[in-house]
Amino acid sequence: MSELSVLLDAVLFAAERHKNQRRKDADASPYINHPIALAHLLATTGGVNDVVILQAAILHDTIEDTETTAEELRARFGADVTNIVLEVTDDKSLPKLRRKELQVEHAPHTSPSAALVKLADKTCNLRDIAAAPPADWPLTRRQEYFDWAKRVVDGLPAGNAELRATFDEAFAARPSR
Ligand code: NDP
Ligand code: ZN
Numbered sequence: 612m613s614e615l616s617v618l619l620d621a622v623l624f625a626a627e628r629h630k631n632q633r634r635k636d637a638d639a640s641p642y643i644n645h646p647i648a649l650a651h652l653l654a655t656t657g658g659v660n661d662v663v664i665l666q667a668a669i670l671h672d673t674i675e676d677t678e679t680t681a682e683e684l685r686a687r688f689g690a691d692v693t694n695i696v697l698e699v700t701d702d703k704s705l706p707k708l709r710r711k712e713l714q715v716e717h718a719p720h721t722s723p724s725a726a727l728v729k730l731a732d733k734t735c736n737l738r739d740i741a742a743a744p745p746a747d748w749p750l751t752r753r754q755e756y757f758d759w760a761k762r763v764v765d766g767l768p769a770g771n772a773e774l775r776a777t778f779d780e781a782f783a784a785r786p787s788r
Pocket of ligand 1: 633
């Protein structure tokens with residue numbers, strides 16, 4: 612398969628897996644908008660043209676948020692894509708607050724490819740919280756999410772300067788009301 616074909620295969624697979632899920636904004640946007648936004652940010656601002664990283668961005672929430680297994684991803688998309696997805700997947704058997712602390716602790720040990728996906732994920736989520744936040748989140752919760760995301764991103768190995776600048780721009784919109 613060509614690189615375009617394998618990328619579109621990831622888009623098709625993720626769209627099917629997330630088809631009944633919605634984001635937490637007031638409009639309950641289709642979930643797939645979010646992985647597409649990540650891959651778009653990486654390819655445009657980030658200048659990333661490694662199809663493995665773009666596939667991983669598209670698939671990054673499939674294990675965490677759908678019934679998808681690592682074995683399924685490995686069989687269809689290969690070990691490299693799957694390993695990146697696994698690196699950005701939380702262990703859902705742990706309590707949520709522990710998972711958030713672990714993201715901070717693990718950040719410095721993230722591989723360069725997974726760090727790009729994680730940076731794009733946090734940037735897209737900050738943009739969402741600024742523009743279309745979860746309907747029931749008070750100011751303090753939105754601010755705490757911004758501060759936690761920055762702790763994670765500050766811990767990541769330095770990589771793509773353009774993407775980091777874009778994260779900083781998103782962070783500058785930290786809500787104040
Ligand atoms: P959650 O982890 O519950 O929700 C944030 C995640 O939701 C994002 O990381 C993103 O994940 C996804 N998401 C879906 N739609 C949106 C959207 N429109 N905008 C942004 N993100 C969206 O939130 P917290 O991290 O705040 O909470 C963690 C734990 O703390 C939970 O157990 C929560 O109940 C608890 N808690 C926290 C409070 C606080 O003030 N921080 C207050 C009360 C409880 P993805 O990239 O995977 O899509
Ligand atoms: Zn995500």
